[in-house]
Amino acid sequence: MADKIFSRPKGLKDVPFHYCPGCHHGIIHRLVAEVLDELDVRDKAIGVAPVGCSVLAYEYFNFDAFEAAHGRAPAVATGVKRVHPDAVVFTYQGDGDLAAIGCAEIVHAAARGEKITTIFVNNAIYGMTGGQMAPTSLIGQVTNTSPYGRSAEAAGYPVKVSEMLATLEGAKFIARVAINTPGNMTKAKAAIKKAFELQISGKGFGLVEILSTCPTNWGMSPVEAAKWLAESMIPYYPLGVYKTSEGGAK
Amino acid sequence: MAEKILMKGNEAIGEAAIVAGCRHYFGYPITPQTELTEYMSKRMPQVNGVFLQAESEVAAINMVYGAAGAGARVMTSSSSPGISLKMEGISYIAGAELPSVIVNIMRGGPGLGGIQPAQSDYFQATKGGGHGDYHCIVLAPNSVQEMVDTTILAFDLADMYRNPVMLLGDGALGQMMEPVEFNPSETKPIAKPWAATGLKGRAEPNIVNSLHLQPEKLELHNIHLQQKYAGIIANEVRYEELYTADAELILVAYGITSRIARSSVEKARREGMKVGMLRPITLWPFPEKPLAALAGKASAFLTLELSAGQMIEDVRLAVNGAKPVYFYGRSGGMIPSPKAVYEQIANIFKGKEAVKHG
Numbered sequence: 001m002a003d004k005i006f007s008r009p010k011g012l013k014d015v016p017f018h019y020c021p022g023c024h025h026g027i028i029h030r031l032v033a034e035v036l037d038e039l040d041v042r043d044k045a046i047g048v049a050p051v052g053c054s055v056l057a058y059e060y061f062n063f064d065a066f067e068a069a070h071g072r073a074p075a076v077a078t079g080v081k082r083v084h085p086d087a088v089v090f091t092y093q094g095d096g097d098l099a100a101i102g103c104a105e106i107v108h109a110a111a112r113g114e115k116i117t118t119i120f121v122n123n124a125i126y127g128m129t130g131g132q133m134a135p136t137s138l139i140g141q142v143t144n145t146s147p148y149g150r151s152a153e154a155a156g157y158p159v160k161v162s163e164m165l166a167t168l169e170g171a172k173f174i175a176r177v178a179i180n181t182p183g184n185m186t187k188a189k190a191a192i193k194k195a196f197e198l199q200i201s202g203k204g205f206g207l208v209e210i211l212s213t214c215p216t217n218w219g220m221s222p223v224e225a226a227k228w229l230a231e232s233m234i235p236y237y238p239l240g241v242y243k244t245s246e247g248g249a250k
Numbered sequence: 251m252a253e254k255i256l257m258k259g260n261e262a263i264g265e266a267a268i269v270a271g272c273r274h275y276f277g278y279p280i281t282p283q284t285e286l287t288e289y290m291s292k293r294m295p296q297v298n299g300v301f302l303q304a305e306s307e308v309a310a311i312n313m314v315y316g317a318a319g320a321g322a323r324v325m326t327s328s329s330s331p332g333i334s335l336k337m338e339g340i341s342y343i344a345g346a347e348l349p350s351v352i353v354n355i356m357r358g359g360p361g362l363g364g365i366q367p368a369q370s371d372y373f374q375a376t377k378g379g380g381h382g383d384y385h386c387i388v389l390a391p392n393s394v395q396e397m398v399d400t401t402i403l404a405f406d407l408a409d410m411y412r413n414p415v416m417l418l419g420d421g422a423l424g425q426m427m428e429p430v431e432f433n434p435s436e437t438k439p440i441a442k443p444w445a446a447t448g449l450k451g452r453a454e455p456n457i458v459n460s461l462h463l464q465p466e467k468l469e470l471h472n473i474h475l476q477q478k479y480a481g482i483i484a485n486e487v488r489y490e491e492l493y494t495a496d497a498e499l500i501l502v503a504y505g506i507t508s509r510i511a512r513s514s515v516e517k518a519r520r521e522g523m524k525v526g527m528l529r530p531i532t533l534w535p536f537p538e539k540p541l542a543a544l545a546g547k548a549s550a551f552l553t554l555e556l557s558a559g560q561m562i563e564d565v566r567l568a569v570n571g572a573k574p575v576y577f578y579g580r581s582g583g584m585i586p587s588p589k590a591v592y593e594q595i596a597n598i599f600k601g602k603e604a605v606k607h608g
Binding site for chain 2: 042043044045046048055056058061062063064065066067068069072075076077078079080081082083084087088104105107108
């Protein structure tokens with residue numbers, strides 16, 4: 001009889017994801033669930049799902065969860081954490097949810113040093129509404145609402161969320177990772193784990209920005225999308241740890 | 251019997267919330283309810299509670315959503331423009347069936363309006379305000395003591411029906427001082443097995459949610475909500491009647507205007523006019539049946555509001571064409587004098603119609 005060395009994390013239900021082929025949400029869900037398993041905190045985990053493609057995240061996670069209104073997940077998580085200070089509370093948000101409509105909520109949750117963790121999935125486009133420009137869409141990027149390519153004159157510049165939040169005193173761990181290669185995936189999981197550990201030790205707010213792909217709305221194959229992420233997104237959104245509780249920004 | 255103390259309306263609501271077991275308050279300052287936010291910032295730490303001044307009304311109501319979904323007794327408060335910002339969250343709270351208490355100490359509008367008392371958020375409070383088919387239970391006290399009692403009641407009703415309850419006052423009630431006593435509720439605390447608290451050994455996750463993507467499921471959810479509302483309508487209508495037994499004219503007024511109306515009614519009675527009053531304490535559910543019953547006896551109705559005429563629509567629906575319903579109202583923060591209201595009453599008895607507005 002062979003030993004079982006790999007299995008579904010306890011934090012994920014045994015149901016199929018609805019995500020498109022090549023989308024990174026499935027991998028990110030799994031990494032979050034693995035980390036909660038490894039930290040043995042599934043029993044006190046409370047997730048807050050966003051509006052967007054991952055609106056149904058609570059259908060996949062196997063622990064208590066909330067569905068929040070557009071952008072309001074950090075405020076909802078604040079209410080939850082203030083009632084249950086010992087719970088492990090996290091928000092799971094996309095770029096439209098976090099960097100556009102919910103910009104105030106994430107900035108102030110970080111400024112307060114709210115003891116929550118935010119998983120920020122940045123794929124530089126609005127996924128669920130069908131491929132419109134996001135605050136994180138790159139200059140020149142063609143979307144359904146920037147059909148001639150995003151222009152700085154008309155639409156301004158892409159928001160660098162990690163750099164912005166790292167300036168706030170209450171933010172204690174800010175990192176940007178990607179999961180386009182096995183090596184980056186390992187680093188992403190380590191960052192997610194670090195952010196949760198920091199919450200559990202009560203230090204303050206943590207955010208992990210995860211650059212990810214949207215082959216469907218980018219109009220690419222999954223392989224082309226991974227290449228575009230590496231060649232176009234990472235140069236504008238450099239990977240790395242922007243702030244740690246041990247002190248100092250990168 | 252508890253000791254009577256002199257308190258400002260806004261602060262009395264805060265103390266009543268603490269007596270009701272509320273230990274989480276999320277709010278944002280806005281005139282004329284700011285004393286409540288300030289009071290909670292002082293008192294909550296003293297009772298091991300949580301006070302958080304949110305970055306906006308939008309954030310505050312979503313903190314309420316989180317705390318209520320996590321099983322806490324939680325309150326927020328604001329005034330008219332701030333309540334408009336909270337409407338998104340209130341719709342979600344109603345959709346997710348979360349017990350929450352929301353205080354609206356009204357000021358004049360629309361827009362930034364002014365900071366003086368008004369009752370022009372009646373439509374917003376009783377007809378939804380946010381999107382979708384939902385109702386808040388709306389309580390309208392008319393004294394500082396009643397602000398205390400209805401605050402405590404609000405927490406009990408919220409838990410009992412898993413529904414947002416709005417305490418609807420106005421700037422005058424919020425700012426006035428009267429002697430009050432605090433009598434705790436006799437209602438037993440209700441268990442919340444549906445709350446998202448962390449599994450803690452529970453097998454199935456609890457999900458706090460208002461999303462139902464399948465039309466069949468969303469319709470079933472709406473039917474369930476409507477059945478719940480029907481139960482609230484059947485059981486929770488509250489009102490006060492004054493001199494209605496022989497009244498030919500019935501004044502209908504709530505909150506601060508009911509105090510003015512009462513003075514006018516008393517004067518009219520002394521002058522030999524058979525005038526009575528019905529004061530709704532619940533604006534939703536509205537005391538429709540008692541008004542319909544009075545429509546079988548009285549000759550006419552006069553609605554008095556600090557608005558251009560909002561509750562009058564519910565009065566007309568209740569009276570259903572049986573008798574004329576007149577209106578007298580002031581807006582913008584203007585408050586009618588008892589004399590002015592008396593003149594409206596006298597005019598109706600003389601066969602003249604009450605002025606429409608102003």
